[in-house]
Amino acid sequence: MYDADDATNPVAAPQALTSASKEKLRQFVARIETLETEKTELAEQLKEVYGEAKSLGFDTKALRAVIRLRKQDANDRAEAEMMLDLYLEAVGEI
Amino acid sequence: MYDADDATNPVAAPQALTSASKEKLRQFVARIETLETEKTELAEQLKEVYGEAKSLGFDTKALRAVIRLRKQDANDRAEAEMMLDLYLEAVGEI
Amino acid sequence: MYDADDATNPVAAPQALTSASKEKLRQFVARIETLETEKTELAEQLKEVYGEAKSLGFDTKALRAVIRLRKQDANDRAEAEMMLDLYLEAVGEI
Amino acid sequence: MYDADDATNPVAAPQALTSASKEKLRQFVARIETLETEKTELAEQLKEVYGEAKSLGFDTKALRAVIRLRKQDANDRAEAEMMLDLYLEAVGEI
DNA sequence: CCGAAACGGTCATAAC
DNA sequence: GTTATGACCGTTTCGG
Numbered sequence: 001m002y003d004a005d006d007a008t009n010p011v012a013a014p015q016a017l018t019s020a021s022k023e024k025l026r027q028f029v030a031r032i033e034t035l036e037t038e039k040t041e042l043a044e045q046l047k048e049v050y051g052e053a054k055s056l057g058f059d060t061k062a063l064r065a066v067i068r069l070r071k072q073d074a075n076d077r078a079e080a081e082m083m084l085d086l087y088l089e090a091v092g093e094i
Numbered sequence: 095m096y097d098a099d100d101a102t103n104p105v106a107a108p109q110a111l112t113s114a115s116k117e118k119l120r121q122f123v124a125r126i127e128t129l130e131t132e133k134t135e136l137a138e139q140l141k142e143v144y145g146e147a148k149s150l151g152f153d154t155k156a157l158r159a160v161i162r163l164r165k166q167d168a169n170d171r172a173e174a175e176m177m178l179d180l181y182l183e184a185v186g187e188i
Numbered sequence: 189m190y191d192a193d194d195a196t197n198p199v200a201a202p203q204a205l206t207s208a209s210k211e212k213l214r215q216f217v218a219r220i221e222t223l224e225t226e227k228t229e230l231a232e233q234l235k236e237v238y239g240e241a242k243s244l245g246f247d248t249k250a251l252r253a254v255i256r257l258r259k260q261d262a263n264d265r266a267e268a269e270m271m272l273d274l275y276l277e278a279v280g281e282i
Numbered sequence: 283m284y285d286a287d288d289a290t291n292p293v294a295a296p297q298a299l300t301s302a303s304k305e306k307l308r309q310f311v312a313r314i315e316t317l318e319t320e321k322t323e324l325a326e327q328l329k330e331v332y333g334e335a336k337s338l339g340f341d342t343k344a345l346r347a348v349i350r351l352r353k354q355d356a357n358d359r360a361e362a363e364m365m366l367d368l369y370l371e372a373v374g375e376i
Numbered sequence: 377c378c379g380a381a382a383c384g385g386t387c388a389t390a391a392c
Numbered sequence: 393g394t395t396a397t398g399a400c401c402g403t404t405t406c407g408g
Binding site for chain 1: 164
Binding site: 061065069072082 | 247249250253256257260263264267270271274278
């Protein structure tokens with residue numbers, strides 16, 4: 001079902017990559033790993049903030065609910081915007 | 095944005111929150127939302143990088159596999175390092 | 189790291205299952221597959237309904253938007269309920 | 283793509299929707315929501331079955347693997363069947 | 377066909 | 393520790 005060049009096996013047939021391609025690939029890997037590292041750090045900082053709030057006596061469950069509610073409000077507004085666009089498009093305004 | 099009687103404020107017994115507490119709470123919400131915004135932006139940048147790689151003809155599935163394997167290798171190496179430290183400590187080398 | 193009984197290898201060591209366990213397992217598999225079959229059938233029926241609407245000249249994009257909006261409204265109401273419960277609990281009403 | 287005056291497009295320009303179209307639209311929404319409700323219920327029942335299996339000591343990860351493998355086998359058999367039919371037809375046996 | 381968006385599954389984390 | 397909740401990833405599907 002799979003042959004040697006199967007994309008799920010990135011090790012296969014490395015000779016098919018030119019030097020330039022290999023260099024480009026290395027750069028992509030580096031960029032991705034940098035971004036992922038930063039994302040992981042942000043996740044850790046978020047945990048710290050919640051921990052700090054908890055240590056000061058705030059109810060993290062309620063705090064998370066506030067964050068969730070505000071995010072959902074933003075989503076609702078975006079959804080309303082989409083519906084408006086859809087409607088305008090339907091009546092030929094776009 | 096929220097006052098003490100605001101029913102949308104789920105934090106316990108609003109009247110029990112001092113002005114200082116309310117201000118602190120607002121700061122926590124702001125910090126959390128800032129961090130989450132940055133995290134979302136990083137996620138979008140990651141999508142863009144993968145998109146750029148794809149547009150240059152790279153197989154993103156393979157690329158993701160590479161990233162995954164390298165992360166796992168890093169974990170494995172960290173784990174091996176921990177085991178080594180543990181053993182060294184056990185034999186009094188640390 | 190993995191031994192023969194490792195849970196990630198469900199084929200390993202079948203002799204570890206008693207007859208009763210094996211029978212119970214077969215029943216679970218049967219129940220799950222029945223439910224998944226029904227779920228797949230519902231998905232197909234949904235596709236048919238959208239197709240029928242489209243064939244009658246309805247804009248499926250708008251139709252999907254309506255469905256999504258109504259679902260989100262329901263979610264919003266559920267979320268508001270949760271916030272109310274959280275608030276009531278906070279002020280000691282529960 | 284859509285002409286605002288196109289009477290055959292029930293979505294465009296809501297005022298252009300006849301009573302019959304509106305009623306039809308309501309029926310589509312109702313049918314879709316019913317099907318989605320049933321689909322959600324099946325998903326919940328599946329969760330319950332896995333939970334019950336887990337409570338009886340079965341490894342749900344292994345159980346899921348069994349389900350996945352059996353589904354794949356079914357797909358493979360169906361595919362083989364299709365190939366066989368194709369070949370039989372090609373040699374005039376059907 | 378491609379790109380985007382919905383879906384389901386899996387995993388990590390948090391509440392109980 | 394166990395269930396419940398949410399994030400993430402991969403897959404599929406739909407519209408262009």
